[in-house]
Each structure stands twice: as C-alpha cells, then as structure tokens.
Amino acid sequence: MLNKILISHNMNRRAVLAGGSALALGAMAGLGGAALAAGRSVTLADIGVGDPGGDWSKYEKATGNKVNLVSMGNAPSAVTNQLIAGGGQTAFDIINIVGGMQKPLVDNNLIHKLDTGRLANWANNDFIQTYLSKGTPGFDFIGYGDDIYGVPTILQGDSFAYLPDETGDLDSYGALFDPKFKGFVSLEDNYTTAGQKTALYLKKSGQAKIGDPADMTPEEIKTVMDFLIEHKKAGQFRVIWSSFEQAVNLLVNKEVYVMDCWEPMVFVANSKGHKVRYAAPKEGYLLWAMAAYIVNNPDRSEQDMEDTYKLLDFMLGPWYGAKIALLRGYMTNPGVIAYAKSHSDEFSAEEAAKVASITENVTAKFAQGGTWQNRWPKHVDVYEEEWQRFKSA
Amino acid sequence: MKLSRRFALTRLLVLGLPLLVTAAFIVGPLLITLAVSFWRKKGFGMEPDFILKSYELFFGGPRLEVLERSLWVAVSSTAIMLLIAYPVAFLVANRVRADLTRVVLFLFAAPFLVNYIIRTFAWADILSRTGPVNETLVWLSLTPEPLDWLLYSDFAVYLGLVTAYMPFMIFPIWLSLSGIEHRFLEASWMLGEPPWRTFWRVTLPLSMPGVFAAAIFGFVSAFGEVAVSLILGGTGYQLLGNAVSSALNVLNFPLAAAISSVATGMMLVMLLLWYRLFDIRLFLGKIMGRN
Numbered sequence: 001m002l003n004k005i006l007i008s009h010n011m012n013r014r015a016v017l018a019g020g021s022a023l024a025l026g027a028m029a030g031l032g033g034a035a036l037a038a039g040r041s042v043t044l045a046d047i048g049v050g051d052p053g054g055d056w057s058k059y060e061k062a063t064g065n066k067v068n069l070v071s072m073g074n075a076p077s078a079v080t081n082q083l084i085a086g087g088g089q090t091a092f093d094i095i096n097i098v099g100g101m102q103k104p105l106v107d108n109n110l111i112h113k114l115d116t117g118r119l120a121n122w123a124n125n126d127f128i129q130t131y132l133s134k135g136t137p138g139f140d141f142i143g144y145g146d147d148i149y150g151v152p153t154i155l156q157g158d159s160f161a162y163l164p165d166e167t168g169d170l171d172s173y174g175a176l177f178d179p180k181f182k183g184f185v186s187l188e189d190n191y192t193t194a195g196q197k198t199a200l201y202l203k204k205s206g207q208a209k210i211g212d213p214a215d216m217t218p219e220e221i222k223t224v225m226d227f228l229i230e231h232k233k234a235g236q237f238r239v240i241w242s243s244f245e246q247a248v249n250l251l252v253n254k255e256v257y258v259m260d261c262w263e264p265m266v267f268v269a270n271s272k273g274h275k276v277r278y279a280a281p282k283e284g285y286l287l288w289a290m291a292a293y294i295v296n297n298p299d300r301s302e303q304d305m306e307d308t309y310k311l312l313d314f315m316l317g318p319w320y321g322a323k324i325a326l327l328r329g330y331m332t333n334p335g336v337i338a339y340a341k342s343h344s345d346e347f348s349a350e351e352a353a354k355v356a357s358i359t360e361n362v363t364a365k366f367a368q369g370g371t372w373q374n375r376w377p378k379h380v381d382v383y384e385e386e387w388q389r390f391k392s393a
Numbered sequence: 394m395k396l397s398r399r400f401a402l403t404r405l406l407v408l409g410l411p412l413l414v415t416a417a418f419i420v421g422p423l424l425i426t427l428a429v430s431f432w433r434k435k436g437f438g439m440e441p442d443f444i445l446k447s448y449e450l451f452f453g454g455p456r457l458e459v460l461e462r463s464l465w466v467a468v469s470s471t472a473i474m475l476l477i478a479y480p481v482a483f484l485v486a487n488r489v490r491a492d493l494t495r496v497v498l499f500l501f502a503a504p505f506l507v508n509y510i511i512r513t514f515a516w517a518d519i520l521s522r523t524g525p526v527n528e529t530l531v532w533l534s535l536t537p538e539p540l541d542w543l544l545y546s547d548f549a550v551y552l553g554l555v556t557a558y559m560p561f562m563i564f565p566i567w568l569s570l571s572g573i574e575h576r577f578l579e580a581s582w583m584l585g586e587p588p589w590r591t592f593w594r595v596t597l598p599l600s601m602p603g604v605f606a607a608a609i610f611g612f613v614s615a616f617g618e619v620a621v622s623l624i625l626g627g628t629g630y631q632l633l634g635n636a637v638s639s640a641l642n643v644l645n646f647p648l649a650a651a652i653s654s655v656a657t658g659m660m661l662v663m664l665l666l667w668y669r670l671f672d673i674r675l676f677l678g679k680i681m682g683r684n
Contacts, residue, residue: 253518388456392631
C-alpha cells in the first residue's frame with residue numbers, strides 16, 4: 001500500500017527515507033533547508049575486499065555523494081537470501097562479490113544489465129578485453145547470455161601455499177596429495193576451489209580423463225571425489241579449513257605445511273614474520289574475478305542509477321584499483337601501475353613498486369592459464385552431494 | 394461474576410499475547426519449514442508440492458551418516474556433560490555456603506563473557522601441534538613429539554562441546570537438587586540407609602527433572618552444533634548443522650528444510666518424553682520460586 005502511494009506521487013522509498021532523515025537531522029541541528037541539499041548515499045554491499053581503507057573521499061569529492069559500505073556474505077545462499085529475503089534489493093545499490101553468480105542472480109531478476117557506455121573507465125580497461133571478453137571462460141565472471149552484468153573489480157589466480165623450510169620448493173598440486181606430507185595438508189571447504197584444483201591436477205597429470213575441470217560431468221565429479229576420499233582415508237589431510245583466520249593460523253602455527261588457499265593468507269603469514277610461499281604450479285592456476293553488480297531495484301530513480309554508475313566507474317578507476325591492490329594483494333585494473341607511479345603524493349615509491357609487482361605477478365599467472373573457477377557449474381547439486389560424501393567419509 | 398469475567402479477560406490477555414507471539418515466531422516458522430520440506434526444487438527457487446524427494450535425498454545419501462554421527466556425538470557428549478555437571482551441581486547445592494552459591498554459579502557463567510567462536514578458536518591454538526599443551530608435554534618428555542590427536546579429532550570436538558555447553562547444564566540440575574526437601578533425606582537417614590543408598594533412592598530420582606532438562610539443553614545444543622565441528626573437527630567433521638548450511642549453499646531449500654524438520658522432530662520427541670516422564674510444573678515451579 002505504502003509503495004503504491006509512493007509510486008503514485010512519483011517518489012521512491014529511498015527519497016522518503018533520505019528526506020525523513022535529512023529533515024530529522026536538520027531539525028535537530030536547527031539548519032535551514034539549503035543545508036539539506038547534500039548528495040545522495042550509494043549503498044555498496046561488499047564481502048570485505050572492496051573497502052579502500054574507509055577512504056571514499058575522492059569519489060565523494062567528485063560526485064558530492066556518500067558511500068554507505070555494508071558487509072555481505074559471498075556464498076550463493078548468502079547473496080540470494082540477502083537480496084530476496086533480507087531486503088537487499090531495495091537497500092543495496094551495488095553488490096561486490098566473487099563473480100560467476102550471474103545465472104542465479106539474473107534468473108531471479110536480482111541484478112541489472114550493465115550499460116557499459118556509461119562507464120568511462122570501461123573502454124580503456126584492456127584487462128576486460130584480454131581476460132573477460134565474450135567467448136572466453138572469463139566472460140562467465142561478468143556476463144550472462146549476450147549481456148554484461150558485472151564490473152570486474154579484481155582479478156586473481158589461486159594455487160596453494162607451502163612452508164619452504166619444511167617442504168623444499170614445490171611446483172605442483174601433487175604436493176597436496178604427496179604421502180611425504182601426510183597429515184600436514186589442508187584443503188579449503190569448497191568444491192569450486194579444492195575440487196576444481198584437484199580436477200586440474202588429475203587432468204594435467206593424466207590420472208583421470210576430465211574434459212573441463214571447470215564444469216565436470218557427474219561421473220568426473222565422482223572420480224575426483226573418490227580420489228580425495230582415498231587420500232582422506234589414508235590420513236593425508238589434517239583439516240578442511242573454512243575461514244580466513246583459521247587458514248592463516250594453520251600456516252603460522254605450522255599445523256600444516258601445504259595448504260590449498262588464497263594468496264592474501266600468505267601475505268598475512270609473511271607479514272607476521274613467517275616464511276610462507278605461494279606456489280607457481282606447473283598445472284596452472286584457478287583463475288577468478290570479483291564483479292560488482294547493480295542490484296535490480298525497480299524503485300530506483302534515474303538519478304540514483306546515475307549515481308550508482310558513477311560509483312561503479314570509480315571502482316574501475318586507477319586510484320581505487322591501486323588502493324585495493326595494495327590492501328588485498330590482488331590485480332585490479334591496468335591503469336594502476338602508471339597512476340601509483342605518477343602520484344607520489346598519494347602512493348610512496350615503495351607502494352607504487354608493490355602495486356606494479358602484484359599486477360605483473362597476476363598478469364603472469366593469467367598468461368600461464370589453468371582453469372577458471374566456476375561458482376555455479378551445470379551439475380552444482382552433484383558437486384554439493386559429492387562434497388558431502390567426501391567430507392563425511 | 395463481573396470480577397471473574399474481568400479476571401478471565403486479564404488472563405486471556407496476559408497469557409494470550411505470549412502464546413500468540415510464540416505461535417507467530419516459533420511454531421509458525423517450524424510449520425513453514427515442514428511444509429517447504431515437501432516442496433519441489435525448481436531451478437534456483439522452489440514451488441509448492443507434496444513430494445518426498447528431499448527426504449529421499451537426505452536418508453538415501455551421505456547425509457544419513459551425518460545424521461547418525463550427529464546423534465551419536467550429541468548423545469555421548471550429553472552423557473559426558475551430565476557426568477561432569479551433576480557432581481558439580483551436587484557440590485554447589487550441598488557443600489557450598491548459601492551466601493556463596495550465587496558467586497560460585499556466576500563463576501560458571503564467567504567463560505560466557507568471551508564470545509563462543511573466539512573460545513573455540515582459542516582451543517584450536519591451545520591444542521595445536523605447536524600449542525602450549527603439546528609444548529609442555531614435549532618439554533616434560535612425556536611424549537617424544539607433539540600429539541596429533543589433541544586437535545582435529547573426536548577428542549577436540551568433545552572437549553569443545555563439553556566446555557561450551559556443560560556449564561549451562563549445571564544450573565537446572567542445581568535447581569532440582571536445591572529444591573529437594575531435607576526431610577526426605579533425614580527420613581532416609583533415620584531409617585538407617587547409608588548415604589549412597591539415600592543418594593540412589595531419594596536424591597537422584599528427585600533431581601531427575603533437572604537432569605532431564607539439562608540433558609535437553611546439552612543434546613539440543615550439541616545436535617545443532619556447527620562451529621565446534623568446523624573449527625576443531627578436522628577433515629570435514631560433519632554434523633547436521635553443517636549439512637544444512639551445505640544444502641543452503643546450492644539453494645536447495647527443500648532439502649535444508651527436510652534436514653531441519655528431522656532434527657526438530659527428534660528434539661520434539663525428547664521434549665515430549667520429558668513432559669510425559671516428569672511433572673514439568675514442579676520444575677518450573679522451582680524456577681519461579683514456588684514449591
């Protein structure tokens with residue numbers, strides 16, 4: 001009923017809320033109406049990776065808008081539930097999550113098709129053309145069907161971490177299954193990472209016939225899980241980790257020597273004075289990208305949409321990209337190296353060198369290739385069922 | 394007449410509102426969950442139906458093992474917790490000075506001032522290969538190398554469960570024990586029964602409502618546990634709560650609802666047993682300060 005009234009008066013819920021809040025604040029501060037004409041607030045729901053240290057001043061200065069950063073889960077259920085049942089469809093403007101979720105999000109009408117012409121930084125981002133263009137596996141991280149839905153905010157290639165003092169140099173996922181490290185190996189509790197890396201290893205080492213590790217048939221999934229179960233029963237794995245802190249602790253406490261994990265965990269462990277390396281496996285990497293999607297809010301005004309696009313464009317820009325690269329250790333966009341180098345007032349020489357090193361490192365990973373992570377494979381139910389079988393074996 | 398009518402109205406309001414809230418926020422969602430468990434998964438959503446597919450998937454797949462393990466872990470950990478909680482509650486009820494009882498009971502609640510997840514992670518650090526327990530054992534030459542089974546094992550899971558939920562079980566048992574009439578114990582003594590027979594034939598039976606209440610607290614908590622098994626359990630130590638999360642991750646809401654309904658049903662059976670076996674009003678009366 002309220003919605004109908006609002007629509008009939010050509011208003012939306014946000015305008016009413018914003019107006020109400022502003023009036024309340026104005027009344028409290030005794031300010032006049034002129035002071036209330038400040039910019040809007042664009043709500044960005046993020047999984048904890050897209051926050052540039054709380055500093056949105058460049059965006060706010062350029063647009064007059066504020067960024068309201070809220071946290072959200074990255075699991076498919078968390079994303080869809082927050083959007084459908086959690087009120088996210090009206091509360092969030094953008095969600096910044098690991099890409100590849102377009103199918104459930106588009107099929108449930110939860111995200112908005114992108115008009116890339118409204119993003120000034122889109123055309124000059126040659127990472128998109130190189131790694132994520134239509135017809136390549138990377139497109140599945142930002143597009144669906146013929147359309148584009150996600151702005152790529154991060155690109156990365158994952159492998160595994162190891163303690164070189166305990167294991168020597170390692171260059172194959174085979175280390176995860178090497179009896180030499182029995183009881184000192186850990187996997188992530190995720191079939192799209194641990195399962196897919198195992199599939200890549202089995203395929204490349206010729207131990208199993210697997211067509212596409214990113215989208216396996218039910219028989220192929222079973223083969224991979226049988227392999228994992230065999231090693232689990234032999235005592236190969238110490239633990240299956242499920243949180244960032246847990247994974248870092250496993251490395252720094254030397255609870256495990258070889259661990260299927262994300263690169264930032266290695267950065268954190270090294271920053272604590274431990275010697276941990278992120279492997280460059282000969283089989284290649286698990287490639288993935290984060291995508292920022294516009295949430296499909298039917299009540300959003302054109303002005304709100306314009307502000308949302310401005311924030312997306314800012315997230316494609318070099319300052320934001322360099323900041324995120326520094327904070328998280330991920331590659332972001334091609335403009336960051338030159339920007340960090342030429343803006344010594346914003347980035348020190350050391351920071352600029354670090355941004356360049358991270359970008360070159362990830363670029364090399366993409367050049368080597370591997371398999372693109374598939375967050376929503378065709379037989380996702382079989383993946384889940386088989387992963388349950390592995391975990392309860 | 395008028396007064397009794399007003400009394401009836403007041404009673405209806407006072408009791409009706411909580412009942413309504415309970416129905417709306419507890420019974421209602423449980424019924425919806427039960428209904429959804431029979432629905433059909435369709436794409437990324439679901440549609441109303443009456444099929445048993447989710448139950449077939451649950452009882453026919455690896456999750457049945459998870460259910461069996463969850464049951465075993467919940468039952469056995471509850472038994473262990475009772476074996477610890479009962480003597481503690483007995484000592485508090487019979488050996489601690491009345492003016493100190495509150496302080497002692499508060500001490501049992503003190504660990505809960507620290508977040509439960511942080512406490513569980515702390516156990517992982519304490520029990521790890523390079524943690525203080527293993528370092529001490531090796532330093533004392535009690536073991537030549539760190540003990541692997543201290544962490545990511547059944548031992549670690551049971552330790553996590555016992556330390557997380559056992560203190561909760563002390564309170565209902567203490568409540569039952571402290572409400573026992575001393576005249577009964579004195580009568581037993583005067584009839585020449587030794588202390589252990591008095592305990593066995595008088596104290597224990599009279600404290601059973603509290604014991605069963607404590608058992609329900611322990612069982613329900615352990616049965617639905619997620620964090621302890623994840624953090625301390627090792628290679629995919631799956632309990633039922635983890636299976637629900639996993640089904641939700643692929644948006645299989647009917648399956649998650651079926652698992653939840655089975656778990657709820659089992660807990661309901663326990664509550665019914667409690668209701669049938671003991672006079673629940675006696676126990677609640679003690680909580681309310683009435684005998």
